[in-house]
Amino acid sequence: MISQLIEKIREKQAPVVVGLDPMLSYIPQQIVKEKIADHGETLKAAAEAFWEFNRQIVDAVCDLIPAVKPQSAMYEQFGVPGVEVYERTVSYCQEKGLVVIGDVKRGDIGSTSAAYAAGHLGHVQIGSTRLSGFHEDFATVNPYLGSDGIRPFLDVCRSDSKGIFVLVKTSNPSSGEFQDREIEGTPLYEIVGRQTAAWAEEAMDGEYSEVGAVVGATYPEMAKRLRGMLPHSYILVPGYGAQGGKAEDLPVFFHDNGLGAIVNSSRGIICAYQKEQYAEFGETAFADASRQAVIDMIEDIRQYVVVK
Amino acid sequence: MISQLIEKIREKQAPVVVGLDPMLSYIPQQIVKEKIADHGETLKAAAEAFWEFNRQIVDAVCDLIPAVKPQSAMYEQFGVPGVEVYERTVSYCQEKGLVVIGDVKRGDIGSTSAAYAAGHLGHVQIGSTRLSGFHEDFATVNPYLGSDGIRPFLDVCRSDSKGIFVLVKTSNPSSGEFQDREIEGTPLYEIVGRQTAAWAEEAMDGEYSEVGAVVGATYPEMAKRLRGMLPHSYILVPGYGAQGGKAEDLPVFFHDNGLGAIVNSSRGIICAYQKEQYAEFGETAFADASRQAVIDMIEDIRQYVVVK
Numbered sequence: 115m116i117s118q119l120i121e122k123i124r125e126k127q128a129p130v131v132v133g134l135d136p137m138l139s140y141i142p143q144q145i146v147k148e149k150i151a152d153h154g155e156t157l158k159a160a161a162e163a164f165w166e167f168n169r170q171i172v173d174a175v176c177d178l179i180p181a182v183k184p185q186s187a188m189y190e191q192f193g194v195p196g197v198e199v200y201e202r203t204v205s206y207c208q209e210k211g212l213v214v215i216g217d218v219k220r221g222d223i224g225s226t227s228a229a230y231a232a233g234h235l236g237h238v239q240i241g242s243t244r245l246s247g248f249h250e251d252f253a254t255v256n257p258y259l260g261s262d263g264i265r266p267f268l269d270v271c272r273s274d275s276k277g278i279f280v281l282v283k284t285s286n287p288s289s290g291e292f293q294d295r296e297i298e299g300t301p302l303y304e305i306v307g308r309q310t311a312a313w314a315e316e317a318m319d320g321e322y323s324e325v326g327a328v329v330g331a332t333y334p335e336m337a338k339r340l341r342g343m344l345p346h347s348y349i350l351v352p353g354y355g356a357q358g359g360k361a362e363d364l365p366v367f368f369h370d371n372g373l374g375a376i377v378n379s380s381r382g383i384i385c386a387y388q389k390e391q392y393a394e395f396g397e398t399a400f401a402d403a404s405r406q407a408v409i410d411m412i413e414d415i416r417q418y419v420v421v422k
Numbered sequence: 423m424i425s426q427l428i429e430k431i432r433e434k435q436a437p438v439v440v441g442l443d444p445m446l447s448y449i450p451q452q453i454v455k456e457k458i459a460d461h462g463e464t465l466k467a468a469a470e471a472f473w474e475f476n477r478q479i480v481d482a483v484c485d486l487i488p489a490v491k492p493q494s495a496m497y498e499q500f501g502v503p504g505v506e507v508y509e510r511t512v513s514y515c516q517e518k519g520l521v522v523i524g525d526v527k528r529g530d531i532g533s534t535s536a537a538y539a540a541g542h543l544g545h546v547q548i549g550s551t552r553l554s555g556f557h558e559d560f561a562t563v564n565p566y567l568g569s570d571g572i573r574p575f576l577d578v579c580r581s582d583s584k585g586i587f588v589l590v591k592t593s594n595p596s597s598g599e600f601q602d603r604e605i606e607g608t609p610l611y612e613i614v615g616r617q618t619a620a621w622a623e624e625a626m627d628g629e630y631s632e633v634g635a636v637v638g639a640t641y642p643e644m645a646k647r648l649r650g651m652l653p654h655s656y657i658l659v660p661g662y663g664a665q666g667g668k669a670e671d672l673p674v675f676f677h678d679n680g681l682g683a684i685v686n687s688s689r690g691i692i693c694a695y696q697k698e699q700y701a702e703f704g705e706t707a708f709a710d711a712s713r714q715a716v717i718d719m720i721e722d723i724r725q726y727v728v729v730k
Binding site for chain 1: 445446458463464465467468493496499500501502504505506509527528530531532533534535537538540541542546548549550551553554555564565566568569570571589592593594595596597598599600601603604605606610613617
């Protein structure tokens with residue numbers, strides 16, 4: 115799957131992923147009102163508002179970008195109807211030719227991790243039929259439980275040509291609380307990084323591995339060391355834009371040929387119409403505002419990183 | 423919520439939770455066949471087989487135990503129909519008077535963690551209506567992202583009287599890969615344990631906190647230290663039975679009055695009919711086998727731990 119992602123990044127000349135992480139407050143009130151009129155004040159109404167919002171944004175930006183990253187939490191907050199729209203969003207984005215990174219941050223052990231891997235990336239066998247639950251192309255995974263938690267994902271990466279991004283150094287302010295603690299002089303995130311490099315060796319797909327790493331845009335100094343440690347891993351970079359990560363800090367995440375990383379923006383894109391910079395679009399043209407924000411983001415990054 | 427759990431533990435005289443973690447191979451073939459006859463070879467058929475299996479087991483054991491712990495992964499493997507049955511199982515168990523610990527191991531940051539907390543424990547506001555997505559009573563959470571990930575859960579614990587169990591030392595063989603690494607002489611799980619104790623102080627509910635900890639039955643030596651470090655936290659103990667944890671190792675997880683911990687068994691209970699010990703029940707009486715296995719587990723633990 116990583117080779118397909120790279121192909122799309124090259125084709126679009128854009129190492130960029132749009133985070134589809136809606137909140138009700140992001141969605142034009144007209145859409146929310148319509149859905150409440152149709153479904154009452156229900157979880158279903160909220161979920162359908164998400165769907166309408168996502169669909170219009172995806173239609174507006176899908177020719178510009180290689181990938182999207184829906185955030186499972188935002189959908190789970192609306193229970194089963196929310197999860198149904200999560201799956202519908204994954205399917206729709208794949209129909210539009212986008213690679214889908216499911217930001218699910220799952221992590222468990224043994225047969226439980228195997229079930230997460232099957233449900234999100236792989237398949238299950240029902241009688242003589244092979245079926246897929248959420249069928250994302252990549253999933254984010256949490257390493258705290260160690261190899262027992264990751265190995266079942268590696269198996270599915272190999273059998274179903276899918277990929278994972280292991281949380282190594284997250285973009286949030288408190289990520290250092292545990293991740294930066296030093297173990298014989300080495301911070302935990304580097305130990306996780308080294309282990310991720312070992313896992314990556316077990317699931318190569320061309321020059322890169324199906325096993326990537328999450329490293330926050332807000333920590334470029336740490337990224338420099340991790341880049342060296344993870345020669346075959348794509349780095350998924352959250353934290354650009356709204357969280358404070360800047361384009362000039364991004365080159366250390368990439369290899370010299372402009373490959374090796376993909377930068378996420380969520381709020382900066384999907385809420386663009388709520389920002390002063392794009393206010394002229396107005397609420398009804400929210401998706402056009404998102405399109406302009408994607409164009410601007412790609413241009414901003416191209417000043418510092420050129421995909422060859 | 424912890425005070426309600428303790429009340430039920432006292433009432434049933436059983437510090438025991440049954441893990442509802444089915445796999446298709448655990449379910450009597452007759453049930454699977456019936457559901458495939460009804461729904462074809464679909465995700466829906468598999469999910470409905472889970473439901474029938476869960477319902478019969480819950481009916482058979484609900485008078486004996488205070489709580490159940492459905493494992494989200496097992497349901498997610500069947501996509502949306504699986505998640506629908508997860509929610510149906512949560513509702514049914516609550517109707518039967520059981521406390522539900524959602525084993526979801528979620529963990530993210532900021533507004534994303536807030537969305538997980540709202541979806542699993544709290545509520546969302548749609549217009550003037552307050553609704554709950556999955557409405558578990560407790561959820562398991564992953565601490566790797568630090569306080570940014572946990573604080574939103576603490577807020578919901580307080581506002582909605584719910585609880586969490588933070589993964590501190592998991593029961594699996596590779597849990598030591600990161601969790602046991604020493605930071606200035608202190609293993610990471612103890613650092614997480616200390617931080618969990620601080621979080622626990624922020625959400626007290628009577629003598630105990632809404633913030634508990636997961637510590638595997640397979641690591642009693644570590645549990646002894648963690649028990650001392652976490653005076654106000656309930657310990658959720660996985661790993662008894664199938665994973666190798668023994669009743670004689672359990673007292674260190676408890677306070678002297680038999681409170682302070684709750685022991686999980688999943689396969690040992692729900693697959694009892696597949697074990698030689700309970701083979702006499704046969705496939706059709708699988709739920710009776712589960713009931714007998716619960717009675718035996720409670721008796722086994724009572725030899726070492728008495729709830730006062």
